[in-house]
Amino acid sequence: MAEHLTNIIWLRLLSVALPMTPLLKVEYRKGIYLPEADLWLDPHHGVKRAFISHAHSDHVARHEWTCCSALTRELMRVRYGMSKDGHVEALPMRQDFEWEGWRLRLFPAGHIVGSAMLHLTRMSDGASLLYTGDYKLRQGLSSERCELLTADTLIMETTFGLPMFRFPPTAVVIEQMLRWVRETLDEGEIPVLLGYSLGKAQEILCALGDAGYPVMVHPSIWEMTQVVAPWLGRLPDYQLFDPARAKGHVLLFPPGGARSQAIRKLKICRTAMLSGWAMQSGAKYRYQVDAAFPLSDHADYPELLETVKVVKARRVFLVHGYTREFAADLRARGYDAWTLEGADQLEMSLDGMPDRLDALPPDASGAAKGVVEACDSLARWSQVGELAAAESSRLKKTALLAEYLRALESENDVALAVRYCAGLLFDPAAAEGPVNAGWAIIRRALQELSGLSDAEYRAISRSQADAGRTAYLVLSRMNLLDPQTVTLGETDQFFRAVREVRGPVPKTKLLKEQLLRLTAHTGSWLIRLLTGELRMGSKEGLIEEAVAAAFDQNADQVREAAMLCGDIGRAAVLARRAELHAAAPQPMVPIKVMLASPEETAAEVWQRMTALGAQSIWLEDKYDGIRAQLHVTPQRMEIFTRDLKPITDQFPEIALAARQMTDAVILDGEIIAYSDDKKLSFFDLQKRLGRRDQADLFLPSDITVRYVVFDLLWQNDRSWLDRSLQERRQQLESLQLPQGLALIGVQRAHSVEEVEAAFMAARRRNNEGLIIKDPDSHYSPGRRGKSWLKLKKAFATLDVVVVKAEQGHGKRSHVLSDYTFAVRDEESDNALRVIGKAYSGLTDVEIEELTEHFQQTTLEQKGRVRTVIPQIILEIAFDSIQASDRHDSGLALRFPRIKAIRKDKAVEEIDTLTYARKLAGLPGK
Incomplete structure (x- = not known):
């Protein structure tokens, strides 16, 4: 510490004693701006002049004038429809480009193919600046090796700016990945490798080059690889993904593909994520994959330190990732280093937590350990729920639930178990009020039991996007050693007690007391019931079929009885008695409409x-x-x-x-x-x-x-x-x-x-x-x-731009599937005004591609909702449009649905608020 302090004092003495060239001014205005050169560095929004370091969507926007590498320009043309000439200037690598008193030079960044650093010199006095963009010093398989130059000012990314991030040698990671691929194929299953369509996907393809495995790739990966193939080394034989011929191939998909419909239908896939975040404990569980390998296209902690040492900058600015932590580290080492964004990245460790729910402790899969709970217990119900969730066959799900229902002894337990399988807490026909124990009460109970901070709880919750999985991870920290047997009847009494008490404090107290009686797994299923998010694939039709199979009744008659009773639980009891014919409409018991x-x-x-x-x-x-x-x-x-x-x-x-x-x-x-x-x-x-x-x-x-x-x-x-x-x-x-x-x-x-x-x-x-x-x-x-x-017939359509993307629910909990969109208010300097939200109309593949895009173009995230760079244009159909104060446009759409993604249009071409008001029959503002 004394040595570091001496270094700082010595640097300050030098700055006083020696006349130095003034450093270039650097500002942060929701993006990095060099005011003397009037140049922005990788801004998210359109500006007059900008440098774009590479073609990932979170670095790309349309500007009046842009400079980048030649390959980045070609990638932007193919991927985003940006012009090949005019406003996009391709600069050759390592050559001087003089411009208005400045010298610009590009050097390989090593991040992805075509990525570049910018070295900028003020020609009047030689003051210099190096902007790394995203980079790595390790030699990649699909990108040029990074080349560092000395500079007075260094602006660098610090995605992995903590000492814990020390990546193994690339060759070791690739060998581990290839061994996993070989073992998966040998077991008759299909390996699915997950990496971003541009950059990571090509790195994986190069790693597979000499392995001899046939490869199929997602369409978005195919498109990008076709562009950059001439710049890559040896590639394996690869073709477009065809589910009918997928067996025996290695599949390469974007990250959202892990739970895509195409992958789920194959049923014999194993998935592996390739990311630097695989260094964190519990990465497999966070990504919900079978394996995770730390293959990264960013610099790790030792490389970040090496960069600062080689560049020899008088001043260091940090962007992205662990900026404050790494800045403090550098200052302790004697460097003048500061965060430029003024923002931190929260990533918490999940040490000690299981990687997958199929690797749960004995209480989750007790049958495998010879532990079978009493049939009337909530633990047994949750065990059956877990097994049903893991089973993809509808027939097997039905048989599993039928066997369980048949074993229950009392009619009350049958009614409760069936309702719980349908996600119901009470008889809906009885018009009983809700429990009113929402997310805030659940979060408070889990935090008080586990001792987690708000930040820690949010990190787990956002990583899972599922109440049950979040509850399991949190409750696993409690190490409850003496759980009790809680029956279905006692669970019903608990729900009724929570409903009766008023206020969040007594409700939280009751929930905590109940969770203390349960194992982490059973407690997580109690939370699933409270939130209605079972995730066990037990749609109402399947439950009706299970009831019919359990009691040897006709499924259509069970279905009709459930409709007439207004409650599947009552219908199950009638089925058990073989009295389905007794079901009839009853006043004050609503019937589902035709x-x-x-x-x-x-x-x-x-x-x-x-x-x-x-x-x-x-x-x-x-x-x-x-x-x-x-x-x-x-x-x-x-x-x-x-x-x-x-x-x-x-x-x-x-x-x-x-x-x-x-x-x-x-x-x-x-x-x-x-x-x-x-x-x-x-x-x-x-x-x-x-x-x-x-x-x-x-x-x-x-x-x-x-x-x-x-x-x-x-x-x-x-x-x-x-x-x-x-x-x-x-x-x-x-x-x-x-x-x-x-x-x-x-x-x-x-x-x-x-x-x-x-x-x-x-x-x-x-x-x-x-x-x-x-x-x-x-x-x-x-x-x-x-x-x-x-x-x-649809009333009309509007071309709009997406401004927010929200995490979906159920089978879409892993993707961003709900989109808030806006029109242009040309009377207010083309400000974007929200006019609606839609979530239907796109295919699973389109949603997965948009998820990848929005994850990379996020400006701000609050809970499940991300504010994104307005780039994606949608054509929206709707039934009617009306004045409303719900949105800042003053309008609202009825039954909006997505008709198409308009890749041929730019934000400047979306429809205006004036046009939307005209459709609504309203005068202009």
């Missing part, structure tokens, strides 16, 4: 209906409202949404009108909004939902609502589900409907032309389109069959 299948044209509608033997069909207007089910008895009435939630308090005028009915009924219909006898849109109706102060509903308003009836499901203790639509309609017409309730109009069509004419007439009435029905059809709750169709 759904209509979409069709694009009147011709397709007519073809589908006539194929059923229909000579004529019924047409009803498709309203822009809320699908609702009305239950009325002399004692009570309720309104339920299509997802079976009560909304009676939101629409008191409909409730008041329904109470005047003389018949007990269950009706299916739509709530629509009116003003001055003119039907309004769903957006107007939506203003009535979610109000907590119901007094507001009786304040003077121009908006009223009506309930339009289009079907009869039950009347006076008699079910009408098995009667034809024509019979149900006749009975409906005999009902006396009070004011506020109205019967929907029906017309018959006998040709394609009549269907098309009716559709256009419905649109002129400001309705969405048509519902087409077979008059002989029965009512099938919850099903989307061929006897009901819907004809509606």
